[in-house]
Amino acid sequence: MTPSVLLSDPEKRIEAEAAGAVEAAPELQLRIRGLRKSYPGRGLVLDGIELDVFKGEAVALIGSNGCGKSTLLRCSLRLIEPDEAETSFLGHEVQNLRRSALRKLRAKVGFVFQKHNLVLRSSVLTNVIHGSFARMPGFQVWSQATAPKHIREEAMYCLQRVGLAHLAASRADRLSGGESQRVALARALMQRPQFLMADEPVASLDPRVGDEVMDLLLGLTRQEDLTLLYVSHNLDHALKFADRIVGIQKGQVRLNAPANTLSTSALRELYGASDDG
Amino acid sequence: MADLPPQKRMDVPGLPRFALYFLGIVFFIWSCNGANLSLPDLIEGIPNMGRVLGEMSPPDFSRISFVSKSMLVTFQMALVGTVFGVFFSFFLAILATRSQTPSPILYYMARFVISFCRSVPDLVWAIFFVASVGLGTFAGTLTIMVDTIGFCGRFFAEAMEEVDDGPQEALSTMGAGRMSIIQSAVVPSAMPSFVNSSLFALEKAVRSSVVLGLVGAGGIGIELKVAMDLFQYQQAGTIILSIFVLVLCVEQLSSAIRRKIM
Ligand SMILES: Nc1ncnc2c1ncn2[C@@H]1O[C@H](COP(=O)(O)OP(=O)(O)OP(=O)(O)O)[C@@H](O)[C@H]1O
Ligand SMILES: [Mg+2]
Numbered sequence: 001m002t003p004s005v006l007l008s009d010p011e012k013r014i015e016a017e018a019a020g021a022v023e024a025a026p027e028l029q030l031r032i033r034g035l036r037k038s039y040p041g042r043g044l045v046l047d048g049i050e051l052d053v054f055k056g057e058a059v060a061l062i063g064s065n066g067c068g069k070s071t072l073l074r075c076s077l078r079l080i081e082p083d084e085a086e087t088s089f090l091g092h093e094v095q096n097l098r099r100s101a102l103r104k105l106r107a108k109v110g111f112v113f114q115k116h117n118l119v120l121r122s123s124v125l126t127n128v129i130h131g132s133f134a135r136m137p138g139f140q141v142w143s144q145a146t147a148p149k150h151i152r153e154e155a156m157y158c159l160q161r162v163g164l165a166h167l168a169a170s171r172a173d174r175l176s177g178g179e180s181q182r183v184a185l186a187r188a189l190m191q192r193p194q195f196l197m198a199d200e201p202v203a204s205l206d207p208r209v210g211d212e213v214m215d216l217l218l219g220l221t222r223q224e225d226l227t228l229l230y231v232s233h234n235l236d237h238a239l240k241f242a243d244r245i246v247g248i249q250k251g252q253v254r255l256n257a258p259a260n261t262l263s264t265s266a267l268r269e270l271y272g273a274s275d276d277g
Numbered sequence: 278m279a280d281l282p283p284q285k286r287m288d289v290p291g292l293p294r295f296a297l298y299f300l301g302i303v304f305f306i307w308s309c310n311g312a313n314l315s316l317p318d319l320i321e322g323i324p325n326m327g328r329v330l331g332e333m334s335p336p337d338f339s340r341i342s343f344v345s346k347s348m349l350v351t352f353q354m355a356l357v358g359t360v361f362g363v364f365f366s367f368f369l370a371i372l373a374t375r376s377q378t379p380s381p382i383l384y385y386m387a388r389f390v391i392s393f394c395r396s397v398p399d400l401v402w403a404i405f406f407v408a409s410v411g412l413g414t415f416a417g418t419l420t421i422m423v424d425t426i427g428f429c430g431r432f433f434a435e436a437m438e439e440v441d442d443g444p445q446e447a448l449s450t451m452g453a454g455r456m457s458i459i460q461s462a463v464v465p466s467a468m469p470s471f472v473n474s475s476l477f478a479l480e481k482a483v484r485s486s487v488v489l490g491l492v493g494a495g496g497i498g499i500e501l502k503v504a505m506d507l508f509q510y511q512q513a514g515t516i517i518l519s520i521f522v523l524v525l526c527v528e529q530l531s532s533a534i535r536r537k538i539m
Contacts, residue, residue, distance in 0.1 A: 079450060107452035117447035121465045130461055134452030142460045184447075191451055 026054035028088075029195060029227050030076065035085040037071055045071055046082070047251030058221055058228040060242035060259070062235070064271050067248050069231040070199050077106050077197075090194055107134030110188025112198040112217070112230075116180045120173040124164065124183050127172050128155040131190025158186040162216060178209035185217065189224070196221060198230035202237070210234070214241045235267045333514030341515060344500065348519050350414060351496035352527075354489075355482040358418040362425025362482075363475045366391075369426065370433035376445075377437060377459060391434070395427025399485045403494040414495030421482045421489075428481065429474050436470035437463050472538050476531035483527045487520050 035049035045068040053059050061069050075082040078094060087094040092105050110131075118127045126144045132151055133141060141147050147155075159165045162182040172180065181201060188196060201217060202210035218241045221228040232238050238245050239259050247255030247270040255270060372378050372387035402423050406416035437459075444462040453461070464471075490498020497516060504513040 077450070079446070103452040103454075106450055109450075111447070111450045113443065113447060115443050117443035119444045119462050119465055121468065122461070126461070130448060130453070131451060133448065133454075133457055138454050138457035139460070142457065187447075187451075 026056060029053055029055050029090055030229070031088040032072075032076060033086040035072065035075060035087070036083045037068070037075055037080070037085075038083055044251055046075070049248070049251070050253055051246060053227060053229055055227055056225060057244060058218055058242045059230075059244045059246055060238035061229065061231045061246050061248065062233070062238050062255075062267060062270060063248035065233075068251060069248060072248070073111075073197050073199055073229070073231065077109060077111075078102060079106075103134065107191055108194045110185075110191050110193035110196045110226075112181070112184050112188055112196065112201045114200040114203045116177075116184045116204075118172040118175075118180055118183055118187075120171070122172060123168070124159070124170050124172055124175070125152065125155055125168040127183055128158055128168075128186045128190050131155070131158070131187040134191065155186075155190055158189040159183070161189060161220065162186045176209075177205050178213060181205065181213050182216065185213070185220070189220065193226060195227045195229070198228070200231050200233065203233065210237070217241070235264050238267065239264065329510060332510035333517070335511065336514035336518055337509075337511035338515055340512065341519075344497070344515055344519055347497045347500055348523055351486050351490075351498075352483060352523060354414045354417045354496055355421055355479065355486040358421025358486075359425050359475070359479045359482045361418075362422040363429055363478065365422070366426050366429035366433050367471075369430045370437060371459060373430060373434040374437040376442065377455075377463065379455070387430075391427060391430035393427075394423050395431065397427075399424045399489070400492060403489045403492045407493050412493040412495075417486060417489040417494035417496055420494055421486060424485065425478045425482060428478050432474040433467070433471060436467040436474070439470075440466040469539055473535060476535060480524075480527055480531055483524055487524075 030051065030053040032049055032051040035046050035051075036044060037046040038044045045066075049072060051072075061072070063069050071080060074080040075085060076087055076089060076094070078097075085095060089105060090108055092101065094102075094105065097105060119130070123144060129141050129144055129147050129151055132147075132154070136147075136151065139146065141151060144152060144155075156165055156168060159168055162185050164179060164182055164186065167175065167179065167183075172183065175183065181204075196217070198217065202213050205213060214237050217230070218228065220226070228242075230242075239262060242259045245255065245257060245259050245262055245267065246253055247267065249255075249270055255267075369387050369391060372383045373391055375384065378384040378387070399420055402420040403416060406419045410416050410419065440463050444466070445458050448458045448462050486496050486498075487501075488498050490496040490500070491502055493499065497520065501513060501516045501520075504510070504516060
């Protein structure tokens, strides 16, 4: 480990880096400590989760059904209030944030859902434009008709990134599953996020399209220099599309290792005893 | 799987339930009496009905231009009342939707206003508005507006309640405010329902605007009453015929719009 004095003093650090003495330490973007969450009638779902995610990493979160992965993602942004947690996210102490500051933090995190969650009766372009809600006065970006030109252009660019510019004018309920998840991804990009979170992003897609979407998700993470934290039940995906795999069992982190040191059979052990019921 | 509950419907009804059915039937028979159902009166009345209908034809079209103008005003009253009613319904309905309301107090207040508008019959509203703003179409317009709020407020709120909450969660995750979420996720999803209810409200308004004239709230109703009171059945025939045409046109128009939107 590099001595911390060296890292905290910028001048010394630059010198040291120039001399090749230290590698630039990656920035810790998400740090969760002592996360506990119970639901009424369900008891403790998460019982002291500790998790670190560094800038530029892709981390896969795995664990059996009901072990609390979705709860963990949501608690990190307080979309669900945890019972207890110390979370530092992109430099914010999440537990201390007021409503408006929390909204600003959430805006920096692109969240992709299993159900895609597009507004079905609106156009693809409108859906992507919604990604700019946090930085635009709301009424301007309610729909494509009212959005200023530079926003529409940026949305088109985001659609290009996911290869769907030609569908901008289609209605969202006319899309295939893969297309619709890619639109959701474009919407997340429109947020100009620093961090991407995804909860089973390809669970409703067929294997081929699922691979494509994962490829795209990881590709964009790399190109845009983002950080990715996603939940998956597909162990091959976890191994292939992540730098690190974190496994949850009985409310705690039971596995935390670089993906290239793991194998499917090692991961299967996590699913030995079900957390369900 | 061993002990499924016995199927309830196969049971012989117990004594309390039997008593309840019996009471229901007794009350209905009593009500028929209260409603003065009388077959002889009906049979005796048939020739009269025929006579009145006979005297209405052929309809007297000499005053058709006056009647059409009056019909137009009736329709305008219905249209304007419905549009304002729909407008206010939208905002009241947001307050009256459990998932969107900013506070429980506002929720109950909005619910109360909507139910109140709905449960007081339109003729009663018309009498009230005639007494407060005077005779004429303005009273009728207000009546229709209030009636529309009672109707649309309820259905708009139900439509918003049923909207999928996934997109709403997504937008709030992206940092959108409450009003933005309503405008860009809730309203588009509930739009077919909004349009449908509004069109029904318009049809309803056209029908009721015809009778509002009877209590002086403007529109064609008063002409019909005068014609009937003066035994000018041929004039009345013209009016009834034009009411029929108007209602039919509005219904056709609204189902055409409905087909296009759905
Ligand atoms: N709102 C809620 N109220 C009560 N219990 C809940 C609620 N949400 C989740 N739970 C329970 O908490 C547990 C964890 O749920 P969570 O959705 O986080 O699991 P998960 O790991 O994402 O599961 P899956 O892999 O099936 O998506 C489950 O047992 C679930 O039943
Ligand atoms: Mg889940």
